[in-house]
Amino acid sequence: MISSILLLIAASVLCTCATAIPTEETCASKEDTKTSLQRLAIANNDMAVNLYKLLSVNSVGNLAFSPLSISLAFGMLHYGVRGNTSAEFRTAFGYDAADLGDNLVPDTFNVLLNKLLREESKSGYVLQTANSILASRTLKLVPEFKREVGLFYKASVFEDDFENYPSK
DSSP states (O other): OHHHHHHHHHHHHHHHHHHSOOOTTSSSOHHHHHHHHHHHHHHHHHHHHHHHHHHHTTOOSOOOOOHHHHHHHHHHHHHHOOHHHHHHHHHHTTTTTTTOOTTHHHHHHHHHHHHHTOSSOTTOOOOOOOOEEEEEGGGOOOHHHHHHHHHHHOOEEEEEOGGGSOOO
């Protein structure tokens, strides 16, 4: 009886760790977390350099964009895509080149956001983000997607009826 209870508790802990929204304190080792963050940095840097090269070709002045914002936005979208679209995202955003698996993309963005958005910073900075997805109600987003994007990416998902807006 005692061994059955201990086995049930162990299974419960393992299930909780497997489905938890990751932070540095979850089941992943600190070394795995560090490696995943390094891989995400490689992917984000690769995307930023490639995008800069593309945008600067016809630029005559200064060029400014936020690679983190772009990475977060497409990271949220990547979380909801499958098949060929997922493969295209993985290539375009450097996840393949950085050897960052599909399951690690949202986990690692979550860890990164937890590190960046701490309320108490040793250096005194405060960083805030405004991550949101605005989608047409006709898309019928899966409730789990909306919930998990909120948890992983600290984002809100809004649905609206764009078809009934007057055209300008």
